[in-house]
Amino acid sequence: MIAVIQRVSESSVKIDGKIKGQIGIGMMVLLGIEEADGEEDIAWLSRKMVNLRIFSDEAGVMNKSLLAVGGDVLLISQFTLHASTKKGNRPSYIKAAKPEVAIPLYEKFIASVEKDLGKPIQTGEFGADMKVALINDGPVTITIDTKNKM
Incomplete structure (x- = not known):
């Protein structure tokens, strides 16, 4: 799995001109799933994301996690x-998982993040033509590939 994580002050996704998901402070995450991904990737990436210390503390140092700031997540599937x-x-796009593999993993990832975060997250719609808007705070953008943990 590849995740592009952007620290945002706000983000939204529209499908057919209607807002599907919207958040304030938190992370807008683009998620790419490949055929070789599985349960271990889901659990590891979910924990890594919610504990990633990319939010500023009182001294202005990136020292707080999504959990610590009570932030939200907008998750968008992106095979590209x-x-x-x-x-x-x-x-x-030969490495990108086919929908019959990717959709169940995407749904399990949503459930895992919600469990680790302790609240529901916002999402786009798998396979839909989406218009994503965000205000990248910082800017802070981090890429994580579960195949490169070490």
């Missing part, structure tokens, strides 16, 4: 994170 651009100019 697994694009390969090694050959030619047209990206290949």
